[in-house]
Amino acid sequence: MLNLLKSIVQEVSKAPELGAALEIIVRRVREAMSTEVCSVYLLDPVQNRYTLMATEGLNASAVGKVTLGHSEGLVGLVGVREEPINLQNAPAHPRFRYFPEIGEDPYNAFLGVPIIHRRRNLGVLVVQQKEARLFDESEESFLVTVSAQLAATIAHGEATGILSGIHFSGERARDVCIKGVAGSGGVGIGHCAVIYPPADLDAVPDKLCEDIELELAAFAAAVETVREDIRKVDSRLSDQLRPEERALFDVYLGMLDSNALPGEVVTMIRGGHWAQGALRRVIDEYVRHFEAIKDAYLSERAVDIKDLGTRLLACLQMDAEKVERKYPDKVVLVSEELTPSMLGEVPRNKLVGLVSARGSGNSHVAILARAMGLPCVMGAVDTPINRIEGVEVVVDGFSGELYSHISAELRSYYLNIAEEERNLSKGLEQIRDKPCVTVDGHQMPLWVNTGLMTDVMRSLNQGAEGVGLYRTEVPFMINDRFPSELEQRDTYREQLEAFSPGPVTMRTLDVGGDKSLSYFPINEENPFLGWRGIRVTLDHPEIFLVQVRAMLKASAGLNNLRIMLPMISNISEIEEAMHLVYRVYHEVREEGFDIALPPLGVMIEVPAAIFQVREIAERVDFISVGSNDLTQYLLAVDRNNPRVASLYHTFHPAVLHALKRIVEDAHAVDKKVSICGELAGDPGGAILLMAMGYDMLSMNANSLLRIKSVLRAVSLEWAQALLARLLAMDSPQVIKASIDLALREIGFDHLSRPPRTESH
Ligand code: PEP
Ligand code: MG
Numbered sequence: 001m002l003n004l005l006k007s008i009v010q011e012v013s014k015a016p017e018l019g020a021a022l023e024i025i026v027r028r029v030r031e032a033m034s035t036e037v038c039s040v041y042l043l044d045p046v047q048n049r050y051t052l053m054a055t056e057g058l059n060a061s062a063v064g065k066v067t068l069g070h071s072e073g074l075v076g077l078v079g080v081r082e083e084p085i086n087l088q089n090a091p092a093h094p095r096f097r098y099f100p101e102i103g104e105d106p107y108n109a110f111l112g113v114p115i116i117h118r119r120r121n122l123g124v125l126v127v128q129q130k131e132a133r134l135f136d137e138s139e140e141s142f143l144v145t146v147s148a149q150l151a152a153t154i155a156h157g158e159a160t161g162i163l164s165g166i167h168f169s170g171e172r173a174r175d176v177c178i179k180g181v182a183g184s185g186g187v188g189i190g191h192c193a194v195i196y197p198p199a200d201l202d203a204v205p206d207k208l209c210e211d212i213e214l215e216l217a218a219f220a221a222a223v224e225t226v227r228e229d230i231r232k233v234d235s236r237l238s239d240q241l242r243p244e245e246r247a248l249f250d251v252y253l254g255m256l257d258s259n260a261l262p263g264e265v266v267t268m269i270r271g272g273h274w275a276q277g278a279l280r281r282v283i284d285e286y287v288r289h290f291e292a293i294k295d296a297y298l299s300e301r302a303v304d305i306k307d308l309g310t311r312l313l314a315c316l317q318m319d320a321e322k323v324e325r326k327y328p329d330k331v332v333l334v335s336e337e338l339t340p341s342m343l344g345e346v347p348r349n350k351l352v353g354l355v356s357a358r359g360s361g362n363s364h365v366a367i368l369a370r371a372m373g374l375p376c377v378m379g380a381v382d383t384p385i386n387r388i389e390g391v392e393v394v395v396d397g398f399s400g401e402l403y404s405h406i407s408a409e410l411r412s413y414y415l416n417i418a419e420e421e422r423n424l425s426k427g428l429e430q431i432r433d434k435p436c437v438t439v440d441g442h443q444m445p446l447w448v449n450t451g452l453m454t455d456v457m458r459s460l461n462q463g464a465e466g467v468g469l470y471r472t473e474v475p476f477m478i479n480d481r482f483p484s485e486l487e488q489r490d491t492y493r494e495q496l497e498a499f500s501p502g503p504v505t506m507r508t509l510d511v512g513g514d515k516s517l518s519y520f521p522i523n524e525e526n527p528f529l530g531w532r533g534i535r536v537t538l539d540h541p542e543i544f545l546v547q548v549r550a551m552l553k554a555s556a557g558l559n560n561l562r563i564m565l566p567m568i569s570n571i572s573e574i575e576e577a578m579h580l581v582y583r584v585y586h587e588v589r590e591e592g593f594d595i596a597l598p599p600l601g602v603m604i605e606v607p608a609a610i611f612q613v614r615e616i617a618e619r620v621d622f623i624s625v626g627s628n629d630l631t632q633y634l635l636a637v638d639r640n641n642p643r644v645a646s647l648y649h650t651f652h653p654a655v656l657h658a659l660k661r662i663v664e665d666a667h668a669v670d671k672k673v674s675i676c677g678e679l680a681g682d683p684g685g686a687i688l689l690m691a692m693g694y695d696m697l698s699m700n701a702n703s704l705l706r707i708k709s710v711l712r713a714v715s716l717e718w719a720q721a722l723l724a725r726l727l728a729m730d731s732p733q734v735i736k737a738s739i740d741l742a743l744r745e746i747g748f749d750h751l752s753r754p755p756r757t758e759s760h
Pocket of ligand 1: 367469471510605625626627628629677678
């Protein structure tokens, strides 16, 4: 059963478009269940009606023509109830709806299951049979499993189809919306440029080729290189492999014969496809063909074809790398999984937005996007990556939505918002040099989080008083090997000099989780609970010692360095790390550097640390709360997973109570406590943190003036009263709504932009 399911899912996922995918589903399901009819009805969200989209067994001429209201007939009933309906005698059911053109008369048995993707009802999958009988339990669970497994593929196929300009129901597509989660606020309108991981065939987008002859030549060269490589490998292994084992190389060379696979790719290139896209399509077709063969030996050959395709692709991409990619003036960078290093691909002055199919608002790439002031949508899982190259889209980073086929009204709606945002920023510039003091005189120091050098310039322009978190892993991530001590020293010196005499808090390398180094891969089942932050660097003292030495030497003559340790979950980790820091400090002084011992701090971002704040704080000079991780670990919600993004509540009562307890315990032992998670840069979050007694808030530079304007408009007393009220509440949604209401009451409604309500 499992193999059958797997082979159906594989075949469907390879289908070139939605119609073909649905045809495969009805054919394979009817066959697998030995039933007489299998049909798919899809719900058009614009018209709120079901359309018969594919059938095996009913009149094929009714496909695309028969439609039902969203609660009409048995199909509608399945959709409304969101559960399977299994009937022995469907025509006798009061909700049975008769369509003469569909040819349903002889069928009595009916089983319909909803197709649901991310809580949205996409349609209904139906099987029918003449014999009046109930489908048994195993048949019902098979259909439920097929539907659940295929829902994402259908949603994806639907989104891909709409991108061609026509809705599956035949309507012209307009303001087509792909939902994700908010990554970084702001609005950008531009043309998509897809970045995909190298040598990954599935990730190659469709694109028209600009110069057919050039593409043909590149492909011919790739075939020749791969052919040559295979010959070399063959002869190198000739004395280690038996002749029958080496026969595989002949198979490969045979496949590269110009009449076979390359011939088909060449035909597609002549038809206007770029070489990489043509290769992907042809390889997909071959793989599908081989996988469908029942013979186990032959179906295994699909793996060889994929391997060959990947080799050809790698050659094409190496060739393409030599040619500098040209970008339009306004680029929306799109990728299956955006990584911080990809942000450097497009010149900053052309970049207007970012879209990632994976990840969520707390992924590090989203944090970087906020620091760079770039609108960003994360977790847009239904983005048809392969078909979106060159399409014009709106990136709405406030609501986490992406729009294509933009109507004139939608365009002007978003142009207005962009204009408002620009005006707001201009207005805020006036308070750049004003202190952050509440109306009742409470001083609230505002620091910034940095990573790239560009953050430094922006931060200084926004009047930052110091750096609360310098993510040292960022310069490591955009490198292709560990930076040397001297390179690190130069990078750190730039940060320290730029803010001097203001303090700069440097966090020791925090890799692992979703922050990986290409040259130091960490592959784990559960990376956020694995080898991360201090756990990695204590296991690799050679990395830690070099980094601390570089930091200390960089601070010579400035003495504005603070060192902070990430992901602490045990006191012993602090003691070990302090021991290493002291050791380096003495060595560096012995080398003749005249430096002061920098204050040492610890991040509170693991729940265990909440309950040891006093013990931790007694050992160090300061503590800083990493609310991004603290929230993910307290709520058991992966900060990177779009499926659970709606459960990542920064204002969850458990989070608020934990944050308050941390300040109280740190102050009880006379230690200062700051916060450097994203919550500090949220207007409501900043008010509550100030009310709790945090000594300093550190945020991305783009939030700084907004937060200053809010805090300058309120009194500490008012903030404390609000906090007391919210701490008595038990629902994150109610707390969030109350904060938004409070912001509106003090005239800051523009800071919590409501989602668009008009239907498009
Ligand atoms: C945090 O976890 O809140 C934090 C500031 O660190 P990072 O986001 O880099 O994990
Ligand atoms: Mg963290």
